[in-house]
Amino acid sequence: MVTKLILIDAAGYPLKSKSVPLAFKLAQVPIVQNIITFITPRFIAKSSVENVYYDKTKVTEELVDRYFELTLRNGNRQAIVDRFKVKKDTISHKKIKLIEQKTLIIWGEEDKLIPLKMAYKFHNDLPNDTLVILKNAGHVPMEEIPNKSLKPVIEFLK
Numbered sequence: 001m002v003t004k005l006i007l008i009d010a011a012g013y014p015l016k017s018k019s020v021p022l023a024f025k026l027a028q029v030p031i032v033q034n035i036i037t038f039i040t041p042r043f044i045a046k047s048s049v050e051n052v053y054y055d056k057t058k059v060t061e062e063l064v065d066r067y068f069e070l071t072l073r074n075g076n077r078q079a080i081v082d083r084f085k086v087k088k089d090t091i092s093h094k095k096i097k098l099i100e101q102k103t104l105i106i107w108g109e110e111d112k113l114i115p116l117k118m119a120y121k122f123h124n125d126l127p128n129d130t131l132v133i134l135k136n137a138g139h140v141p142m143e144e145i146p147n148k149s150l151k152p153v154i155e156f157l158k
Contacts (some may be wrong), residue, residue: 005103006153009111009139013093013121019112021048023071023080033081040077042068054110054138063143096125103129104156106149108137130156 023044026032036044045068050059071077103126107119116133123131132152134141142149 002101004156005099005101006106006156007103007122008106008142008149009108009114010105010118010122011114012096013118014088014090015114015118017113018115019051021051021113023048024084027081028084033084037077037081040068040071045071052111052113052139053144054108054136055144058144096122097127099126100128102156104152105129105131106141106152107131107133108139108141108144109133109135110137111139113139 023036023040026036026044042064046059046064049064049067050056053059071080103122105119105122105126107116109116119131119133123129130152134145134148137144137148
């Protein structure tokens with residue numbers, strides 16, 4: 001049985017992103033999605049990583065290479081395309097209020113993919129939660145500011 005949950009810039013509610021990574025946009029275009037399952041230029045990975053980081057100076061060539069190499073792993077490009085073929089779920093978010101487990105919500109204050117207002121929706125709907133908003137971080141605070149992200153996790157798991 002799950003006794004605790006940690007949500008980091010989590011999806012779960014219907015939303016409108018302020019900014020969507022290039023790879024996500026391309027994966028939704030029927031003709032293009034077929035092409036990117038076979039050919040995915042590195043600039044797409046770079047653009048997508050830059051999109052989810054608040055501090056663009058932290059997007060190094062090494063980081064882009066890591067994301068690009070992960071994209072090229074067997075099945076990953078198809079998985080990205082398949083993710084956007086799934087019909088939009090319009091009712092599951094109503095079950096969030098039923099989650100009773102102790103939950104830590106961590107959010108990058110500058111997340112443009114899943115905006116900060118979604119953190120407050122989780123916070124309002126979860127009966128047993130702690131909300132931590134991290135300044136100077138985008139959608140992936142665990143990468144962008146790992147030490148600041150880890151501190152509330154360690155406290156929560158004690």
